Amino acid sequence: MVDKYAVIGNPIAHSKSPLIHAAFAQQTGQSMSYEAILAPLDGFENTVETLRENGYKGLNVTVPFKFEALKFASAHGKVNSFAARAGASNTLIFNMDAGVIADNTDGVGLVNDITNNIKFDIRHKRVLVLGSGGAAYGILQPLVEAAPDSIVIANRTFAKAEEAANRLAEIVQASNSAILSLPKRFEELDGLQFDLIINSTSAGLTDTALPISDTIFAEGCLAYDMMYGRETPFMAQARRNGAQVADGLGMLVEQAAEAFYLWRGVHPDTKPVMDKIRALAR
Template identity: 45%
Template sequence: MDRYAVFGHPIKHSKSPLIHACFAKQTGQKLSYEAILAPLDGFPEAIHRFRQEGGLGANVTLPFKQQAAKLCDTLSERARLAGAVNTLYWQGEKLCGDNTDGEGLVRDLRKHHIALNGRRVLLLGAGGAVRGVIPELMAAEVGELVIANRTAAKAKELASLFSHLGAIRGGGFDEIEGSFDLIINGTSASLSAALPPLLPEMLAAGGSCYDMAYGDKPTIFQQWASETGATINLAGLGMLVEQAAVSFEIWRGVSPATDEVYDLLMAQLGEAT
């Protein structure tokens, strides 16, 4: 049976095995997919061992996405721009890397009818999660992308790095000007129940909010969005499912349906509350 896996540290919490098992069942693909805990100082060796044991492809999650990019013989353009890889596959002896996070985010935004073309978007954070989605947001032809981060220099550095893709600015939270059609939280603040210093007027009338994190109840950012009057207010579970679907397409050449998998995961989160 064709073998796939997700590598991370920690990894026990990963929903990827369930997601890909659902994709395999619905598309009739014969494959196995497991979660593998890679040592913090032994990721390259874990990938090599996986390949030697017959592995055909893998997902990569924290904290190994940048290491994965350096391991690859070839990178997709979006992975090269992001400097990070979440999807690995082999072509002969060559290890190939892609980054499906941005496409997963954009697919989920569009699925929920959140317009991007020509819109003003505020992206919070300057870490790997943010870096991974910038190329696809710009490919979706947003009107202006503003990156805001506690450390202003990091946001400005990202804006400069991606400036060739279109209208991008970066700075500190205190430098945010005007209102936005869409605010995306790419910080890890939600995981510690912290909220970036946002003002209600930053969200335009009829605007939407998206937290790349998710949990079994609305994140603190989602709570702010609700109180501020966001028309559409989402967490990142849909992005997780959609980016997995893109990986599955790369590996298997077929497109799985994502709605039923998303509904299953939402039901599980509901049961956990």
């Protein structure tokens, strides 16, 4: 019998997840199907309930439903720590005994890509996260577990940066870590330098340059844009200033691999899948 999985979002036609999970299933010999499902903006819960009734074993969740996914699991099962810390879920597991289990694999995917694929050691580094939306919240706990010396969260408005930094401080305290966590406005970054800069904003979608100084890129800096498939203004600025640059394709594949493991109990080899998706994007 073939086990059924899907990614749910709105829009969803652009999703690479069906390609990725089909490759994982073939590689590991898993009997499963995986499809992309468009849910109405006001119909997330009804769509999920219908899929559960039709025997689906789990879902990936993408924009704009990650917050709703967490609420749904809270009401119908349980929320694992990564999802709880992020305040959002990108992976749902349908369990006969526990009900709906919410998890979040975004941050683990990011850290795995940076440390395993790019071979960049986050330990004792100065980290800057640009943006304080759901994408930023999803990566905070795994970043803390990677043990940098400091994490600064910067945003256009200080209030949102402060809110995210407060969540970060809670994670730091819970982990008994000595990581320094600070909020900043973009304009307040002048005079500071960072070893790892992660752009979690959607500015690249509109080719918008962020109001950040050229001086923030320290020698040997890795500039990582969570967008993939295009050269963003952030990436171009980082290149001009001598930084190593990476896009978010590796994160996409690595977070999918973590979800695959949660569902199937098997860790797929991500490199050949990454190479395949990269080649298709050319």
